[in-house]
Amino acid sequence: MSAVLYYFDGRGKAEIVRLAMAAANIPFTQEFVREKKQFETMRAEGKLLFGQLPMVEYEGHHLVQSGSMARFFAEQGGLIGSNEEEKLKIDILFEGTRDFNSAFMPYGFLGFKEVLDNAKATAMPRYLPIYNFILSRNGSNGYMVGSKLSLADLGLLEVVLTIEELLGEEELKPYPEVQNFLKTMKSNEQISKYLNSDLRRKKNDEKYVNEVKGVLY
Amino acid sequence: MSAVLYYFDGRGKAEIVRLAMAAANIPFTQEFVREKKQFETMRAEGKLLFGQLPMVEYEGHHLVQSGSMARFFAEQGGLIGSNEEEKLKIDILFEGTRDFNSAFMPYGFLGFKEVLDNAKATAMPRYLPIYNFILSRNGSNGYMVGSKLSLADLGLLEVVLTIEELLGEEELKPYPEVQNFLKTMKSNEQISKYLNSDLRRKKNDEKYVNEVKGVLY
The missing domain is CATH 1.20.1050.10 (Glutathione S-transferase Yfyf (Class Pi); Chain A, domain 2)
Structure with missing residues (x-):
């Protein structure tokens, strides 16, 4: 089942979710939120339970809270322990x-x-x-x-x-x-594939921080 | 199995752990850390993995991280969902x-x-x-x-x-x-029993904040 991650065009709070999806072999695409209006629309449509990003659309659900999503996807991939x-x-x-x-x-x-x-x-x-x-x-x-x-x-x-x-x-x-x-x-296959793909965003920098501020404030 | 919670004499980061243990019907006692020396000794003995409180001694383990402990005890009590x-x-x-x-x-x-x-x-x-x-x-x-x-x-x-x-x-x-x-x-039996017991500490106040500062700094 494929997932869609909604977040700013940077690592931030979404990075651990990306890593978990990648390691668990869950294919995903990304929608970058670059403008205030986009963000406001998602909030108005009730897609962001706590009014925050990241959000992942998965099997018809709008998942939020990066820690919870990381645990959920890691569990799908058998990455949370065996006893x-x-x-x-x-x-x-x-x-x-x-x-x-x-x-x-x-x-x-x-x-x-x-x-x-x-x-x-x-x-x-x-x-x-x-x-x-x-x-x-x-x-x-x-x-x-x-x-x-x-x-x-x-x-x-x-x-x-x-x-x-x-x-x-x-x-x-x-x-x-x-x-x-x-x-x-x-040297892990899934992780290396992810780190070398377009899914891995550039390091957080001033440009990214300003884009985030433009969306939020 | 009984547990021992080590924390300052207040609610703080331990309160969610207390609530989870109470609701899951896991009996526990408390040791209050009131002095810097006590805290330093626990750290030196390697009982605090990340050097922080709260810590719960349970079945021979020294558990830390309040979110993880809350999830763990809640799971013991069947409080994390059935599917x-x-x-x-x-x-x-x-x-x-x-x-x-x-x-x-x-x-x-x-x-x-x-x-x-x-x-x-x-x-x-x-x-x-x-x-x-x-x-x-x-x-x-x-x-x-x-x-x-x-x-x-x-x-x-x-x-x-x-x-x-x-x-x-x-x-x-x-x-x-x-x-x-x-x-x-x-009106929940376990919760009401806990809230009316000595296990429930007083609300966080200046005295508590000063005691915590005395231990940490």
Whole structure:
């Protein structure tokens, strides 16, 4: 079943949903919301339950809330664990990646330099050692739980790709397990196909932030 | 199986976990973290995966991340839906309540008056009509999904109890479905038992905020 993702033309809150759909092998297309009017129309038509994007049209439903959508699509792809203990672990580790990722979100409020400086000063030295440890404890196989890809991995991948692209891969050098994880992720067929496709949007930049502001305000 | 919740002596991020354990009929006791030293010791012992509270000791595990714990305990109690469509709906509606609830969180940064003024000006007029509509669309039976209690209801309950206690029940008058929902929730045996027990902490106030700050900074 094919899905349609409605979002701005950037990564933002939709990126984890894209990664989950890609890894779960759920084909999707995208509609970019570039103008206030488009957004207002979707709201007026009742397609956005909480008045927010991203929204995914899937099997006749209008799904919202990026965390819920990521969990739903990951479940479709068997990426949320195969027993109760794995499921709980994956959910907790995934939630941790959402906290980590939130450090890279407030570009619109703080500007790029300040966001990245803050992330380097606080979120990165806090979370990278923890995830490095978790990867090591799981046997250094490039996954966080068990021996296959899970939603927790996708959550961490989103952040690590951001760090690599915006701050440079040398930031990951003190964390060999995270480097090995990134290599494993990039060699995953579905993920690599997605990252090299048009579905993957360019990194968030000033142009994107301004387009979002133009739609919302 | 009994659980032990470690948190500050207040509601904060632990309240949704308490509500989920109460509604799922999982007995729990509480250890209040009142001093910096206690907190540092727990961190040093590796009991707090991300260095944060709340933490729940359960069946030999140290669980963290309030959203994950709420989902886990709610699942134990059969409160996350009985088929795929219900599960997805409940997850989305629950996530919406987390966004709504976050409006009542930054007391430590903004102070009580500003938090409540902001919530009245933006979050409440945004979310209350939506949840009123959802309750009505589900048949005005006092639940958001189907005809029984779910995690989505617990999420909304947390916020509505806050509004009732800090701003007064007259704030809910324009939303009769929400008023009916609150009545239904309060008449639930497990919830009412919890709300009238010592497990329910006092509303967040200046004293609580200062105690939290003393532990963290």
